[in-house]
Amino acid sequence: MLACRRLAALGLLLVLCQGRGEDGGADSCDNFTDLNLSHCFLGTNLYVRLLLYTRANPACGRELHHRRFPSEPLFDLSRPTAFVVHGYRPTGAPPVWIDRLVRLLAEGRDLNVVVVDWNRGAANLNYLAAVAYTREAAHNLTGFIRAMQEEGASLGSMHLIGVSLGAHLAGFVGANLKGKVGRITGLDPAGPLFTGATPDERLDPSDAMFVDVLHTDMDSFGLRGAHGHIDFYANGGADQPGCPKTIFAGKSYFVCDHQRSMLLYLCALNRTCTLRAYPCASYADFLDGRCLQCEAFKPASCPQLGYDVIQWRESLLRLGQTKVFFSTTASQPYRKLNxxxxxxxxxxxxRWGVVYIRLHSGRNVTEARVDHKLLRFEQFTSTRLLAQFEEDLPHVHKISLRINTGNVIGPRYKIRLLQIRLTPLERPERPLMCRFDIIMEENTEVAFRPLSCDSRR
Structure with missing residues (x-):
């Protein structure tokens, strides 16, 4: 438990916290500014603090002086540096995700992780005031990075991770530095007051050598459109599974979709989620199975959300701005098997209908519903579908199929399948599963054992 003592002097707030280091001994830690609703009601003036974390101190921040930082022995300028930039804080409380993100970054890689704490400025019930402070905070951070350069740090080794309003702040820093910072990651960049903004008024691809963006709430707090070299759209970039659909859920109704971007990014950083996305013009085309090819990328696989998407950088710069889509479940590990x-x-x-497919492995069953639109079935027609399953069953011994036409009054018509073939997209080492010449009734499930696609019945 941290025992904190606050002193006010010359109008500045000094927070002295006595905690314990990783080795259990006494240590002095600098923590993220913790404010409350009274500060938000009164409004806060901008004050930027920079807190350093590394593998040596992943849970105990060291505040960096904006000009005298070389005196901090843990701040090694030969290492890459990741700046974490939070967004609007309407309650003044520290972001609930900040400690976990810092730990995953600091423990997973040999980095300087610098939390850009501009809570004094972001904490304000007047969102307009917080937006206005982003330019000033960006100027402050730009000066710090230039001082790092003077001490020998490379702009190309710097990565700014901006969340919501912080994504645009990161973009302003990148623009101030003529787009020479190595990378900016935008997690659901803020939409209010930035919709319709020109590129120099928001995050855009020219702000860094590589810009990757994740969208989860484009119909509310997030920004519509494409704003990076690669833009990931989770579940189309708007409504997220598991989030409330009515206002009766309270606060969660407003923030759940927006916050999902950080949850997905944390899961990807922790390597418990493998969230692969497919290049496509729209989410509807993706669900229709029209965009399942990844041969244009090197490595020859579709880009994966997270820190390691940088390995696709050369392909993405060659292809130009790229939109990629993926679907998730409501909870960890979020991944669906396609x-x-x-x-x-x-x-x-x-006949017109929707398709339900079940995969069976022992007693385990997982189902995919291809029901986002009616599909056309007629004489000698080839149909391609994208079937998304919430569970990964490695050894499928039976497949169940139902084509539901909604016909409940007239006679049940026969549907003949000359061939059905299932290709696991994320598991290329697994065999394709086929079956030939199946006769089934509409609205009735038929089960069969999958065969090798080289076989003939």
Whole structure:
């Protein structure tokens, strides 16, 4: 438990915290500014603090002086530096994710992790005031980075991770430095007051040598459009699974989709989530199975959300601004397993319907519902689907299929499948699963054992 003593002198707030270091001994830690609603009501004036974390002190921050930082022995300018920039803080409390993000960055890589604490400025019930402070805070951080340069640090080794309003602040820093910083990551960049803004008024690809952006709330607090060299759209970039759909859920209704960007990024950093995304013009085209090719990328796989997306940088710079889409579950590990499903039908009458596919492995069953729109089934028609399963069953011994046409009054028509083939997209080492010449009734499930796609019944 930290025992903190606050002293006010000459209008500045000094926070002295006595805690314990990683070795259990007494140590002096500098912590993120913790304010309350009274500060937000009265408004706060901008004051920027820079807190350093490394592998040697992943849980105990060291405040850096803006000009005399070489005196801090843990701040090694030969290492890459990641700056973490939070967004608007309407309650004044520290971000709930800050400690976990810092630990994952500091413990996972040999980095300087610098938290840009501009809570005094971001904590304000007047969002307009917080937006106005982003330029001044960016000027402050720009000066610090230039001082680092003078001491021998490389701009190309710097990575700014900006959250919501902090994404635009990071973009302003990058623009001040003529786009020469190595990378900026924007986690659901803020939308209010930035919708329709020109590139120099928000985050854009020219702000860094590589800009990657994650969208989760474009229809509310997030920014619509594409603003990086690569833009990830989780579940289309708007409504996230598991988030409340009505205002009766209270605060969560407003913030859940926006906060999901950080949860997805933390999961990807922790390597418990493998969230691979597919280049496409729209989420609808992705769900239709039209965008499941990744041969244009090197390495020859689709980009993966997280810190390591930088390995696709050369391909992305060659391809230009790229939109990539993926779907998630409501909770960790968030990943869905994608199968490309190709069917050839030969039914006498034209039918419209949706498809339900179940995979069976022992007693375990997982289902994919391809029900975002009605599909057309007629004589000798090839249909490609994207089937997304919430569980990964490595040994599938049975497949169940149902085509639901909604016909509950008239006779049940027969649907003949000349072929069905399932290709696991994220598991290329697994065999393709096929079946040939299946006759089924609409609205009735048929089960079959998958065969090798080289086989014929």
């Amino acid at each position: 199968y490309r499903v190709d069917m050839v039908t030969w039914n006498q009458y034209l």
